[in-house]
Amino acid sequence: MKRAGNLLIAVMFLLGTGTAFAAGARTDDSLYQALGGKAGITAIVNAMLTNVADDMRIVHYFADANIVHVQHGLVTKFCAITGGPCHYDGLNMVDTHRGLHITPAAFNALVEDLQAAMAHLKIPLATQNRLLARLVPMRNEIVEH
Amino acid sequence: MKLPLTLGVTLLLASTVAMAGQGRLLATGGVTEIEGQSGGGIVPWAVIAGYGTRDQVDGTAFVTGLGTGDYDLTALGAAIGIDNRFEVSIAKQHLNLGTLGELIGLPGESLRQEILGLKVRLFGNLLYTPEPQVSLGVQYKRNIDGAFVRSVGAQSNHGVDIYLAATKLFIAGAFGRDVLVSLDLRATKANQIGLLGFGGDRGDGYNVEAEASLGLMLDPQTVIGVEYRRKPDNLGFAREDDWSDFFIAWFPTKSIALTAAYAALGSIARLPDQQGFYVSVQATF
Numbered sequence: 001m002k003r004a005g006n007l008l009i010a011v012m013f014l015l016g017t018g019t020a021f022a023a024g025a026r027t028d029d030s031l032y033q034a035l036g037g038k039a040g041i042t043a044i045v046n047a048m049l050t051n052v053a054d055d056m057r058i059v060h061y062f063a064d065a066n067i068v069h070v071q072h073g074l075v076t077k078f079c080a081i082t083g084g085p086c087h088y089d090g091l092n093m094v095d096t097h098r099g100l101h102i103t104p105a106a107f108n109a110l111v112e113d114l115q116a117a118m119a120h121l122k123i124p125l126a127t128q129n130r131l132l133a134r135l136v137p138m139r140n141e142i143v144e145h
Numbered sequence: 146m147k148l149p150l151t152l153g154v155t156l157l158l159a160s161t162v163a164m165a166g167q168g169r170l171l172a173t174g175g176v177t178e179i180e181g182q183s184g185g186g187i188v189p190w191a192v193i194a195g196y197g198t199r200d201q202v203d204g205t206a207f208v209t210g211l212g213t214g215d216y217d218l219t220a221l222g223a224a225i226g227i228d229n230r231f232e233v234s235i236a237k238q239h240l241n242l243g244t245l246g247e248l249i250g251l252p253g254e255s256l257r258q259e260i261l262g263l264k265v266r267l268f269g270n271l272l273y274t275p276e277p278q279v280s281l282g283v284q285y286k287r288n289i290d291g292a293f294v295r296s297v298g299a300q301s302n303h304g305v306d307i308y309l310a311a312t313k314l315f316i317a318g319a320f321g322r323d324v325l326v327s328l329d330l331r332a333t334k335a336n337q338i339g340l341l342g343f344g345g346d347r348g349d350g351y352n353v354e355a356e357a358s359l360g361l362m363l364d365p366q367t368v369i370g371v372e373y374r375r376k377p378d379n380l381g382f383a384r385e386d387d388w389s390d391f392f393i394a395w396f397p398t399k400s401i402a403l404t405a406a407y408a409a410l411g412s413i414a415r416l417p418d419q420q421g422f423y424v425s426v427q428a429t430f
Contacts, residue, residue, distance in 0.1 A: 104198040104229075105168025112170065115365065125364055126321020133316040139273045 029083035031134070034127045038079060045074045047117035057109040061100055081134045093141035101144050166201020169229065171365055172396045173271055176404045177207035177427050180284055180338065181222035181236025182262045186392050186406045186423055188356040188372045190327045191280035191312035193266055194234065195226035195429050196399050202227050209425035211408060215244035215416045234262035240340050245414055256340050257289040277313035286339040298380045299342025300349045306333040325360035325370065336380050337413060345379030352377040368394045386411020390423065402427040
């Protein structure tokens with residue numbers, strides 16, 4: 001049992017580094033296809049924004065936003081980071097969110113609205129998680145420090 | 146009787162002052178480990194109790210039962226997480242000696258321990274930084290039944306454990322599911338986590354022991370995993386073994402978490418091969 005414990009500890013170090021590498025790989029459009037391409041991504045973004053509209057925790061962040069512009073930007077961004085044939089040429093994530101004072105709690109609320117949207121659209125959990133893994137690295141550019 | 150009062154005050158504080166920020170994602174506060182700090186079942190993690198982000202205060206309360214047939218261990222307590230930075234916790238453990246009590250002519254005898262815990266997040270974020278979340282934790286433990294633990298060779302009825310914990314959740318880490326990895330290094334003198342006192346005839350210095358948890362999030366509400374906790378072996382009268390468990394934790398909402406586990410605790414006070422079911426309930430305010 002002691003040996004098993006030491007093995008567990010060693011395996012976890014390896015797993016930690018291995019999964020970090022896997023998360024960095026981004027060479028194909030399999031995630032874009034798994035999400036249903038441009039139409040699937042558009043449905044996810046629309047469902048997420050519908051949730052946001054009812055979310056008292058964060059809806060005020062969008063009070064002055066051009067929602068058509070936001071929707072287009074999100075679809076293009078999601079398409080681009082999942083390997084789809086889109087080129088995001090909007091403002092970078094820092095400039096897009098400048099002055100909005102987005103808190104860690106607000107960011108997490110948006111993640112929950114996205115998760116609920118994907119669950120509502122019956123997107124397989126593994127596909128949901130792959131998309132979240134691509135979005136998470138942007139968090140530090142979005143949240144105000 | 147001081148502890149129930151403290152517990153009551155803590156719960157009151159948690160329910161009135163805290164006002165449930167709950168800005169973090171489901172399950173990211175972990176459950177409450179047997180010593181009262183946020184973590185798994187028998188191992189603390191680097192996470193801070195509750196679901197608060199910066200500027201938010203959350204409280205948790207828990208009760209845990211673990212029965213091996215020979216022994217029954219119960220633990221209850223409460224914790225406050227502040228700004229996703231600090232955690233303060235209290236817990237009380239009650240070990241009913243069961244079979245051992247009958248063997249030594251003290252039927253119904255039990256050992257009790259109080260634990261004050263402090264944890265501070267040093268750097269990192271469980272989810273959002275490439276590096277793991279790393280926290281420093283302290284547990285001040287006082288065994289109430291000092292005469293008993295000294296009689297079996299313990300040097301003291303109180304002690305301080307200090308540990309460094311590193312915890313990370315790898316999103317889509319395996320099988321498209323999130324993977325939790327947590328490692329602790331703990332400096333401790335505790336015998337059977339302090340239930341048999343601190344230090345002993347075979348050694349009274351600090352031991353540095355590794356602890357680990359590995360979890361897989363089957364879905365956003367459910368985590369299964371294994372834990373392993375190395376332990377010192379300070380007492381000559383009875384060998385002490387490492388602890389391990391398999392667990393499933395279910396988070397139906399941010400307000401409640403239920404944990405079931407099967408724990409293997411090895412030999413405890415000369416009764417060999419102690420193992421049994423573990424159940425725990427945690428409420429978050």
